[in-house]
Each structure stands twice: as C-alpha cells, then as structure tokens.
Amino acid sequence: MAQSEKEILDGLAEIVNEETGLDTASVELDKSFTDDLDIDSLSMMTIVVNAEEKFGVRIPDDEVKNLKTVHDAVNFIAAAQS
Amino acid sequence: MTTIPKARPTLSTTSGAAHARIWGIGGYRPERVVTNDEICETVDSSDEWIRERSGIITRRQAAPAETVVDMASAAALEALKSAGLVASQIDAVILATVTHPYQTPAAAPMVADRIGATPAAAFDISAACAGYCHGITLANDMVRGGSAQFVLVIGVEKLSDFTDRTDRGSAFIFGDGAGAAIVGPSDFPGIGPTVWGSDGAKWETISQRNSWIEVRDHNVAWPAITMQGQSVFRWAVYSMAPIAQAALDQAGIKADDLDVFIPHQANMRIIDALVKQLKLPEHIAIARDIADTGNTSAASIPLAAQRMLDSGEAPHGGLALQIAFGAGLVYAAQVVVLP
Numbered sequence: 001m002a003q004s005e006k007e008i009l010d011g012l013a014e015i016v017n018e019e020t021g022l023d024t025a026s027v028e029l030d031k032s033f034t035d036d037l038d039i040d041s042l043s044m045m046t047i048v049v050n051a052e053e054k055f056g057v058r059i060p061d062d063e064v065k066n067l068k069t070v071h072d073a074v075n076f077i078a079a080a081q082s
Numbered sequence: 083m084t085t086i087p088k089a090r091p092t093l094s095t096t097s098g099a100a101h102a103r104i105w106g107i108g109g110y111r112p113e114r115v116v117t118n119d120e121i122c123e124t125v126d127s128s129d130e131w132i133r134e135r136s137g138i139i140t141r142r143q144a145a146p147a148e149t150v151v152d153m154a155s156a157a158a159l160e161a162l163k164s165a166g167l168v169a170s171q172i173d174a175v176i177l178a179t180v181t182h183p184y185q186t187p188a189a190a191p192m193v194a195d196r197i198g199a200t201p202a203a204a205f206d207i208s209a210a211c212a213g214y215c216h217g218i219t220l221a222n223d224m225v226r227g228g229s230a231q232f233v234l235v236i237g238v239e240k241l242s243d244f245t246d247r248t249d250r251g252s253a254f255i256f257g258d259g260a261g262a263a264i265v266g267p268s269d270f271p272g273i274g275p276t277v278w279g280s281d282g283a284k285w286e287t288i289s290q291r292n293s294w295i296e297v298r299d300h301n302v303a304w305p306a307i308t309m310q311g312q313s314v315f316r317w318a319v320y321s322m323a324p325i326a327q328a329a330l331d332q333a334g335i336k337a338d339d340l341d342v343f344i345p346h347q348a349n350m351r352i353i354d355a356l357v358k359q360l361k362l363p364e365h366i367a368i369a370r371d372i373a374d375t376g377n378t379s380a381a382s383i384p385l386a387a388q389r390m391l392d393s394g395e396a397p398h399g400g401l402a403l404q405i406a407f408g409a410g411l412v413y414a415a416q417v418v419v420l421p
Contacts, residue, residue: 040135042351045316061313 002081008055008074015050019043029071037070057081096228102221103272104421105167105232105264108160109388110153111375112144112258121254124247132254137350141257141376143242150182150260151189154238155196157260157384161234162197164421165264169198172264173230176220177206178213178380180307180409181240193236203230210288211346211408212278213237213380214261218404219276219414221265236262237380244290246306255349256307257376261384263421274333274417277325281411287313288409307409318352318407323359325415326405333417340366341400342390342420346407347372347382356405367395379408387420396420 003011013027020039033039039047044067048059051073057080059067067073117140118129132138144153154177162169177190190204209216214237221233241256265273292305326345330337343366345356350372357368369386378385383404390396398420405415 041312042135042315042349045312046319046355049316049320061310061316064312 002078003055005074005078008077009070011054012047012051012070012073012077015047015054019046019050027070029069029074031070032068033070033073034068051077055081098224098226098228099231099267100226101268101271102225102265103268103270103419104218105266106161106163106165106421107261107263107384107388107391108157108162108164109262109381109385110156110160110260111385112142112148112153114143114145115140116143116257118254121247125250125253127250127254135351136255137353137370137373138254138376139373141374142259144240144258148240150179150238150240151192151196153240153258153260154179154189154193154236154262157238157262157381158193158197158234158236160388161262161264165266167232167264167266171232172199172202172234174221174224174233175199175202175204175236176217176233177204177236177238178209178217179206179238180208180210180213180379181244182206183243189238190236199234202234209380209408209412209414210410211348211377211379211382212406212410212412212414213408214263214383215276215404215406215414215416216278216412218263218265218273218416218418219278222273222276225265225267232264232266234262234264236260237378237382237384239379239381241307241377241379244305244307246304246308249306249308251311252306252308255377257378259375259378259381259385261381261388263384270419272419274329274335276414276416277328277332278414279325279412281321284313284317284411285409286310287317287411315349315352315355317411318348319355319359322405322407322413323356325413326356326360326403329405329415329417330403335401335403335417337362337366339401340403340417342367342369342396342402344369344383344386344390344402344404346405347375347386348377348407382406391420
C-alpha cells in the first residue's frame, strides 16, 4: 500500500491541479501551499479530502495546519500509509 | 402487592390533514447595508479576500433598537400576505433563533402577540443555522398529526449583536434578517421526509465563545460566536452532501426533478462545493443570496427562497431541496414544494 515519494507527489499534484487549475509541474516539494501556490484554507480542505480518498489515509482537521509545504503533505501521507 | 387499576377510558385523539405544504413565504431584510470595506475598518482584510473566501459582497445590519421580535414580526406579516391568510388563523408559532437576548420569555409569544396570532401556541427552537429546517419538520408533523392546522415557522437572527468585528475569521460572515413560512394542510404531499441529526462531539466547531456564567464570574469580553472555518467547510461539504442526497432519495426524487437548490447560505464556497458533490444538473436554480445578505443563520433559507420566488428565479409550485447545517453540530434537510 505504501507508495514512493514520487508517486505521492504526482498524485497530490493531480489533486491540486483539479482543485485550482495550477500546472502539475508547479507543485514542487519545497513550495508552500499558501505563499507559493496561493491555495487558501478552504481549497486546502478540498485537497485534503481528495488526498484522503486517493491515498487511503486519514488527515484530521487539526493536522491540516501543520501541512505548510507540499513536502509536509507528502511526508504525512507516506507516514500514514506505512 | 399489586393493585388492579380501574378500567381506563380510552383517550380521544386528533388526526390531522393527510398532507402538508408551505402556503406562503415572506422575508425581512434590515435597511442598513454593510459593505466589505466597512468590515475592513476593524479587521485586517480586504474586499477582494472576503469575496474570494466567502462570496459575500454586502450584508444587512439591524438598527440598534431593532429586535429579533421586530424582524420576525415583519417577515411573518409578509408570509401571511403571501399565503393569503390572516394572523388569527395561525395555531402555532415556531421561531428558530440563537440571537434573542433573553433566556426567557421566548420571542415566539411576543411575535404572536405583535402580529395578532394570540392565543396560538408559541415557542422558540434553538438549532442554529439548521433552525428553519427543524421548524419545517415540526410544522409538517403537527399539521399531519392534528396539533395545528396552520403553523408559522420563522427563522430570525440579529447576529450583529454576537459578532466580534475584530475577529478576522468571522467578522465578515454574519448578517441580520428574518424569513418566515406558513405551513398548512394540503391535498398533495408538499413537504418530503426530513433527514436530520446531530454530531455533538463537534460542538466546539461553531460556538459562543464563553457561557454567560463565565462572563458573569470572570469578567471576560462579550462572548461572540466564532467558528473553525476549515472544519466547518469540510463538514458542511463532505458530511452534508450525503444528507442532501438522502433527502432526495427519501422524497423519491432525482436531482433532475428539482427546480431549485436552497442550501443554508453559509459561504459561497460551500454552496459551490455542494453543487459539485451532488452533481446537480445545470438547469437547477441555485440560491446565492449570501452575496448580498451574508450568513443569517436560521433566516438564511427562507430569505433565499423568498428572494428567488419574488424574482422569478424559482417557479411557484416548483420542487426545492433545502439543507441546513450549523452549530451543535446539527443538520436537517428536506424536499419541499415551493408556494
């Protein structure tokens, strides 16, 4: 069930693209969701819910504020899968 | 030692109408318009951010001396006009609010008195933003069960009394207003089954900041209503979409049969996301009253319905799915035939 970092990143980039229209290539590990990708807190929730479904993990509400960068999200998903 | 009871007479019971429907809807919006720029005088925000985040452009604010009873009475009179009834025909007044500033007496008996509906039964219900849909549920059962023939259901809020204008997360959201519906007998089903419930474990998601006892004993600041915006969004979209679907299913209706979708006007982003989750066909008119009215909690659905009926956006006699959700957390949804 556990996926590679690249697989998770690609999957996340697809979800971000679906929600915001942003190019998947712009969803890089070091990017901040709010500051770099201009994703607000409500869009973030949609991305989180879609990620839960796609990656088969649970991401509780109070965890979301800790997912500041794309890398934070990828790491969380990878850890939750293992 | 058991005693043998006397022979017990059988109680008489009532039976009500075979079906119930909404006879009329009315609304009242306070005169004063508050722009996003005015909100930004006390919070660090912008008109652009507020529109993007919530879809709100303006909201109404009641005058300082204008009360929940005043607004509710105004909406009730409009509903009576719309229904072609007079106040003396009302048997019960159900008033949904969280902003009547008295533990007791309730606002409903004062409204009944004001509009000329005394001696109708009259009581308030507290189900936050879901209050109106709870009221419609009760009225539906009362008319069909026989405890009332005509029920006035009111959703009214003076949220401006309980808004912290310095709280960036909520200052822009709330508005004041009242909406009312008259429920009465019908020869066809005009109100579908209600799907409703609660999730009290999430009570802190939307809440008055402190209890009155804490205010009294610890001299804390005025306890405004605050919410955890992200959590509310997630719950309102992903937990409520299945509830809305269940309301359609239980009414025996497909999304395609609907003319109108009237979700609680909590946030335009929630409305958009619900429409997407429910895959509502494009021909369905969507209530977006929040843009000019803000989030008026219990008043939001009847106000949105009144606006759409008056403008022709919603057809008289059309089918509407209404779903409301709010502090508690509580929710209620049903399909109705619009008056």
